[in-house]
Amino acid sequence: MIKKIVPKLIGGYLNTLALVAPSKVGEIGFNIFCTPLAPPVKPHHQQFLETAQLFRFTSKGVDLQGYQWGHGKKKIAFLHGWQSHSYRWKKYIQSFPQEEYTIYAFDAPAHGLSAGKYANIPIYSDAIKDFVKKVGTIDFAVTHSMGSFALMHALHHHQHLAVGHFVAMGSPGEANDFIDFYKKFTGLNDRTFKYIIDHFEKVLRQTPDYFSAPAFAASLKMPGLIIHDEGDEEAPYTHAQRIHSAWPQSQLITTQGFGHNLRAPEVVEMVKDFVMKEQLHKMGA
Known part of the structure; x- marks a missing residue:
């Protein structure tokens, strides 16, 4: 249950942030996307x-x-x-x-x-x-x-x-597979998702389709x-x-x-x- 709730909380936070701080949400959302929950050694x-x-x-x-x-x-x-x-x-x-x-x-x-x-x-x-x-x-x-x-x-x-x-x-x-999963898993709305994709393209200098x-x-x-x-x-x-x-x-x-x-x-x-x-x-x- 917790594993299902936490991603939705993250998505809710990002969706809210897109309303109050749209200049920040792209970077924050992209960084979360690139952060592995790596298992311990x-x-x-x-x-x-x-x-x-x-x-x-x-x-x-x-x-x-x-x-x-x-x-x-x-x-x-x-x-x-x-x-x-x-x-x-x-x-x-x-x-x-x-x-x-x-x-x-x-x-x-x-x-x-x-x-x-x-x-x-x-x-x-x-x-x-x-x-x-x-x-x-x-x-x-x-x-x-x-x-x-x-x-x-x-x-x-x-x-x-x-x-x-x-x-x-x-x-x-395809990178789009990861990105689409991220959107669905966290419940991002289209506005928030666009900010994140814009930052993706700014940082990596390519659209997701390229990967x-x-x-x-x-x-x-x-x-x-x-x-x-x-x-x-x-x-x-x-x-x-x-x-x-x-x-x-x-x-x-x-x-x-x-x-x-x-x-x-x-x-x-x-x-x-x-x-x-x-x-x-x-x-x-």
């Missing part, structure tokens, strides 16, 4: 993450937490989604032999053990760019949800970014794997189909019963198989 999360070599790096003045396991020649990077952190990759990280792979992850801005108050696609995209600059060429990037969308944005804007292969899991499709995963995917030059569950209730399966159609060198694996999180052992094996096959293909080329 619990003691058992911390215990696993501390098995890594920890490092820090900065993006746009924000201090971010990075992790490194192993010392192998091939580099794999794991990028989590909205309101998550690097622990979500535990099963994946443990599936790769550390003598063969150097495995990286980092907590996105305003997530996990990273600093920052806000996150959105451009903020996360900038963090990915700075992360790759820090660690060097990534042979395989394995991403989930918003992490997939953000990497597509980063590669679209920085086509020199050194990423060899890309696994996109449970990717959203489209299929549009970004069309410029991807590397081989990729898309994994998406037919029953995904957070990122509809149709997004995966559209991304696959737009991405020239992609393959699509459709799952059933694994939902949005895609943490099942079967999915871990799909990712591992893709990495192994692409390595063999490159060796035989």
Whole structure:
């Protein structure tokens, strides 16, 4: 009940503010939209993450937490989604032999053990760019949800970014999906919503329509794997189909019963198989 009431209270506050302080409501509403309710890093999360070599790096003045396991020649990077952190990759990280792979992850801005108050696609995209600059060429990037969308944005804007292969899991499709959900979830009226969209466009210098995963995917030059569950209730399966159609060198694996999180052992094996096959293909080329 409380989870349903709080968003409506926020929406009511913003709708009222639009009447008495219209010059402020756009910024406040946009900042709320970009504020993740990120889950805490619990003691058992911390215990696993501390098995890594920890490092820090900065993006746009924000201090971010990075992790490194192993010392192998091939580099794999794991990028989590909205309101998550690097622990979500535990099963994946443990599936790769550390003598063969150097495995990286980092907590996105305003997530996990990273600093920052806000996150959105451009903020996360900038963090990915700075992360790759820090660690060097990534042979395989394995991403989930918003992490997939953000990497597509980063590669679209920085086509020199050194990423060899890309696994996109449970990717959203359009920024408008998030925005429409925000409006409905909080009960924003049209006037308030327009102020927020105006501020969105002022800050990001683009309309919401611009932020489209299929549009970004069309410029991807590397081989990729898309994994998406037919029953995904957070990122509809149709997004995966559209991304696959737009991405020239992609393959699509459709799952059933694994939902949005895609943490099942079967999915871990799909990712591992893709990495192994692409390595063999490159060796035989």
